[in-house]
Amino acid sequence: MKDRKLLMIPGPIEFTPEVLRAMGMPTTSHVAPNFIEVFGQALERLRQVFLSSSGQPFIVAGSGTLAMDIAAANLVEPGDKALVVDTGYFSERFTAILERYGATVTPVRAPVVGDAPSLEDVEAELKKDGYKLMTVTHVDTSTAVRADVKALTALGRKYGALVVVDGVCAVAGEEMRQDEWGIDLALTASQKAIGTPPGLALVVAGPRAMEAFRKRKTPVGNYYADWTNWLPIMEAYEARRPSYFGTPAVNLIWALNVSLGQILEEGMEARFARHRKLNEAFKAAIRALGLKQVPVSSDREATTLTAPYYPDGVDSTVLKRINEAGVILAGGLHPAIKDRYFRVGHMGAVSASDILTTVGAIEKGLAQAGYKFEPGAGLAAAQAILTG
Amino acid sequence: MKDRKLLMIPGPIEFTPEVLRAMGMPTTSHVAPNFIEVFGQALERLRQVFLSSSGQPFIVAGSGTLAMDIAAANLVEPGDKALVVDTGYFSERFTAILERYGATVTPVRAPVVGDAPSLEDVEAELKKDGYKLMTVTHVDTSTAVRADVKALTALGRKYGALVVVDGVCAVAGEEMRQDEWGIDLALTASQKAIGTPPGLALVVAGPRAMEAFRKRKTPVGNYYADWTNWLPIMEAYEARRPSYFGTPAVNLIWALNVSLGQILEEGMEARFARHRKLNEAFKAAIRALGLKQVPVSSDREATTLTAPYYPDGVDSTVLKRINEAGVILAGGLHPAIKDRYFRVGHMGAVSASDILTTVGAIEKGLAQAGYKFEPGAGLAAAQAILTG
Numbered sequence: 001m002k003d004r005k006l007l008m009i010p011g012p013i014e015f016t017p018e019v020l021r022a023m024g025m026p027t028t029s030h031v032a033p034n035f036i037e038v039f040g041q042a043l044e045r046l047r048q049v050f051l052s053s054s055g056q057p058f059i060v061a062g063s064g065t066l067a068m069d070i071a072a073a074n075l076v077e078p079g080d081k082a083l084v085v086d087t088g089y090f091s092e093r094f095t096a097i098l099e100r101y102g103a104t105v106t107p108v109r110a111p112v113v114g115d116a117p118s119l120e121d122v123e124a125e126l127k128k129d130g131y132k133l134m135t136v137t138h139v140d141t142s143t144a145v146r147a148d149v150k151a152l153t154a155l156g157r158k159y160g161a162l163v164v165v166d167g168v169c170a171v172a173g174e175e176m177r178q179d180e181w182g183i184d185l186a187l188t189a190s191q192k193a194i195g196t197p198p199g200l201a202l203v204v205a206g207p208r209a210m211e212a213f214r215k216r217k218t219p220v221g222n223y224y225a226d227w228t229n230w231l232p233i234m235e236a237y238e239a240r241r242p243s244y245f246g247t248p249a250v251n252l253i254w255a256l257n258v259s260l261g262q263i264l265e266e267g268m269e270a271r272f273a274r275h276r277k278l279n280e281a282f283k284a285a286i287r288a289l290g291l292k293q294v295p296v297s298s299d300r301e302a303t304t305l306t307a308p309y310y311p312d313g314v315d316s317t318v319l320k321r322i323n324e325a326g327v328i329l330a331g332g333l334h335p336a337i338k339d340r341y342f343r344v345g346h347m348g349a350v351s352a353s354d355i356l357t358t359v360g361a362i363e364k365g366l367a368q369a370g371y372k373f374e375p376g377a378g379l380a381a382a383q384a385i386l387t388g
Numbered sequence: 389m390k391d392r393k394l395l396m397i398p399g400p401i402e403f404t405p406e407v408l409r410a411m412g413m414p415t416t417s418h419v420a421p422n423f424i425e426v427f428g429q430a431l432e433r434l435r436q437v438f439l440s441s442s443g444q445p446f447i448v449a450g451s452g453t454l455a456m457d458i459a460a461a462n463l464v465e466p467g468d469k470a471l472v473v474d475t476g477y478f479s480e481r482f483t484a485i486l487e488r489y490g491a492t493v494t495p496v497r498a499p500v501v502g503d504a505p506s507l508e509d510v511e512a513e514l515k516k517d518g519y520k521l522m523t524v525t526h527v528d529t530s531t532a533v534r535a536d537v538k539a540l541t542a543l544g545r546k547y548g549a550l551v552v553v554d555g556v557c558a559v560a561g562e563e564m565r566q567d568e569w570g571i572d573l574a575l576t577a578s579q580k581a582i583g584t585p586p587g588l589a590l591v592v593a594g595p596r597a598m599e600a601f602r603k604r605k606t607p608v609g610n611y612y613a614d615w616t617n618w619l620p621i622m623e624a625y626e627a628r629r630p631s632y633f634g635t636p637a638v639n640l641i642w643a644l645n646v647s648l649g650q651i652l653e654e655g656m657e658a659r660f661a662r663h664r665k666l667n668e669a670f671k672a673a674i675r676a677l678g679l680k681q682v683p684v685s686s687d688r689e690a691t692t693l694t695a696p697y698y699p700d701g702v703d704s705t706v707l708k709r710i711n712e713a714g715v716i717l718a719g720g721l722h723p724a725i726k727d728r729y730f731r732v733g734h735m736g737a738v739s740a741s742d743i744l745t746t747v748g749a750i751e752k753g754l755a756q757a758g759y760k761f762e763p764g765a766g767l768a769a770a771q772a773i774l775t776g
Contacts, residue, residue: 024412
């Protein structure tokens with residue numbers, strides 16, 4: 001009996017054996033030539049994964065919230081106006097972070113939880129005021145709502161705002177083309193679709209973002225996040241020169257470089273396509289089982305993540321049954337509906353078998369919880385797409 | 389032929405096989421019961437390693453500089469006066485960080501590089517002004533100078549200052565007794581004597597520090613470092629309850645808990661004694677080889693680290709020869725003398741064989757560089773103490 005459970009939460013996700021092996025390698029010096037080469041490669045590969053040929057990558061020890069903090073602290077000066085496209089819990093966190101560094105923030109909210117604000121509402125607000133910066137949460141990890149990053153970025157740029165995309169639950173899973181779409185800064189965390197254990201904040205800042213940073217009149221409010229400290233370090237590692245500000249998280253960066261290599265070997269287009277197909281299969285299973293989702297319509301649904309409501313008569317104790325059936329899922333996170341839904345992450349190294357295993361465990365849990373459905377209906381719906 | 393080199397720099401250090409195995413384990417959920425237990429244990433053990441029964445531990449993804457940032461951002465409000473006991477590069481970094489959050493900083497400097505300011509000079513300055521906070525760098529990683537933390541803390545407390553100890557190159561190697569000595573906040577980074585790969589900032593804040601935080605009139609300037617976000621999380625994990633603010637660095641925390649367990653199994657007193665003995669052996673070897681050190685006198689010398697000057701006629705290229713002989717050492721870091729000395733870390737899991745291997749490689753490198761000495765003199769001096 002294997003007792004290890006499949007981890008299908010929105011991060012940390014399942015990592016490849018090669019990535020885990022890199023994590024457990026004897027640590028070398030942060031200025032050893034072989035590590036400098038690895039860090040340099042990771043920076044170059046990060047740019048490729050973000051589809052940003054012109055961006056400046058930053059790899060810093062910390063969580064995804066640090067990546068948000070890095071974006072806000074370096075781009076915002078007291079008194080700046082910021083617009084937050086608010087799709088849930090993590091958009092609201094961005095509001096709090098931007099305000100911490102002195103921004104005046106206007107959130108444009110969705111009419112209901114599970115929806116996103118319309119392009120018209122966002123444009124109306126952009127027209128009203130001179131916004132220096134606009135943030136978009138690509139996939140809100142709390143609701144599985146996906147924002148239309150391409151259209152929103154075009155809008156933000158039209159009105160001269162720097163566009164910051166929180167891609168924590170998205171980058172390397174959802175389609176995102178930083179250069180082509182004109183995104184000024186995109187960020188993520190290592191433990192999501194980018195496939196490395198938690199502990200790294202990842203940021204790629206485009207030329208307009210770096211220019212806004214260079215033109216600052218006030219010091220960056222946050223010392224650890226300050227690009228003044230990190231930019232020379234990132235430039236040095238990419239030029240394969242030793243350098244020091246804070247000790248980099250050697251093992252995590254080694255693992256990140258392995259994962260980025262695997263991502264680029266698959267190819268970004270193939271990776272986007274695989275995520276789309278596996279997502280379609282999982283969503284079909286959820287619908288076949290009669291479960292509703294938090295996103296109000298299919299064009300609001302994320303590709304990396306699904307947030308189904310519990311069906312009538314079933315509550316969060318079903319997650320324990322699903323866990324006993326071998327799959328770890330996540331509970332709700334959005335305060336307004338926390339106890340009414342659960343979350344399933346399907347990103348990164350996720351495979352067709354993972355999808356079937358997960359649907360199988362959900363069916364088992366629901367059946368044990370007394371929910372009435374045709375056993376196998378979810379699996380059949382998923383399989384129809386997986387074999388299509 | 390084993391081609392792996394021994395890593396004897398002041399962090400990252402050599403980690404035990406058990407710690408590295410924990411790093412490479414399949415990652416679980418940050419709210420899985422087995423991880424909650426591990427995180428809770430790590431918090432409890434951190435308190436024991438800091439010899440602080442009353443302190444509040446914080447474990448946050450980031451580098452040692454983040455730990456300094458956490459201390460400064462949470463304790464300092466704009467206009468506060470801070471005294472920095474300045475023993476080198478990292479004391480100066482603390483000055484920069486404190487200033488970033490609005491403190492007016494007075495550094496009390498050593499007369500020369502390699503010395504520490506006298507207790508009299510520090511007391512004279514404490515008398516002059518009402519200092520809210522005083523920082524001491526236990527071991528300055530740039531110079532291997534150790535400050536007299538016990539006496540300095542007593543002084544700071546006498547004049548009502550909160551005493552913050554930067555123990556990055558010290559905690560779990562140098563003797564430090566947080567409660568007994570009255571230290572209000574001590575901090576370190578995972579990759580030093582605490583024996584875990586880089587990527588975790590570790591802080592233990594005593595009751596007076598927590599009270600100063602609770603009485604703040606202004607918000608903490610740094611969002612990611614803000615205890616308002618982290619305190620409920622640390623309390624929850626220690627109470628073995630699931631909680632979420634930012635995703636913890638699961639693998640690193642698992643590895644940290646293994647290392648803390650090994651440290652406590654050795655026992656703090658035995659650990660201090662082992663560090664003292666291995667340090668004496670290494671210092672004896674360095675003296676026997678005729679090398680001078682950056683610290684101006686033996687009572688300024690760290691236990692965890694040695695900073696020898698290159699002898700006449702030898703320059704930093706000798707480090708490459710020592711590396712070829714199998715041991716990785718670090719170059720100089722203090723700007724004033726950067727090219728004139730090197731650094732050897734001997735802390736954490738370091739053993740007598742590591743000391744002999746290192747002395748052997750240094751002898752080999754020096755001989756190849758044309759330096760005249762009696763081969764084996766360093767080894768004999770070390771061995772006399774190791775077998776004593």
